[in-house]
Amino acid sequence: MTKLTLVLALILSSQAFAGEHQHGKSLGAHEHGSIKLEMAVEGKQIEIDIDGPAESFIGFEYAPKTAKEKKAFKDAQDLWKKDLLTKIIMLDAKLGCSLGEVKFEQEMDDDHHEKGKKESGTHSDIEAEAKINCAQDPKGSMVSVALKKHFPHIKKLQIDLVGSETKTINVTKDVEQFKL
Secondary structure, eight states: OOHHHHHHHHHHHHHTTOOSOBOOSSSOBOOTTEEEEEEEEETTEEEEEEEEEHHHHHSOOSOOOSHHHHHHHHHHHHHHHHHIIIIIEEEOGGGOOEEEEEEEEEEEOTTTOOTTOOOTTOOEEEEEEEEEEOSSOOTTOEEEEOHHHHOTTOOEEEEEEESSSEEEEEEOSSSEEEEO
């Protein structure tokens, strides 16, 4: 396990005990509209991890059933997997960054879920990850994050940046810029 992966694992495990609103055993903290994004920079690699209520990304929490719901999930998944570096996380082109492993999945809370039912007690999270490999060290460069712009159900976004220094950024705009 790399140092970077270990740091992200520690951050995520500590978050399982935090939050203002608890739903079910398997999903942990779950506050609609509230998202936490972790970015860890080590050398020429950036690891991104985001977990949050599916409603914040796709507008609902049950398994997509209708063509419209399936399209909403597919559009969100494609945005993350295909357009992450052009529309959501924008880095300086001079860094020569490219996507490595990418994941975007809906995790259902089995305690409240019957497949395809629109129940008020159904809860799910989006679990998304990405590894970005850069030709140049990205530390000190500017990054723009446009999650709120592309996912309008996100009302509160916090970014935890782990690198040579650790900092937390509370995003108030559709597109937030900061130094890595």
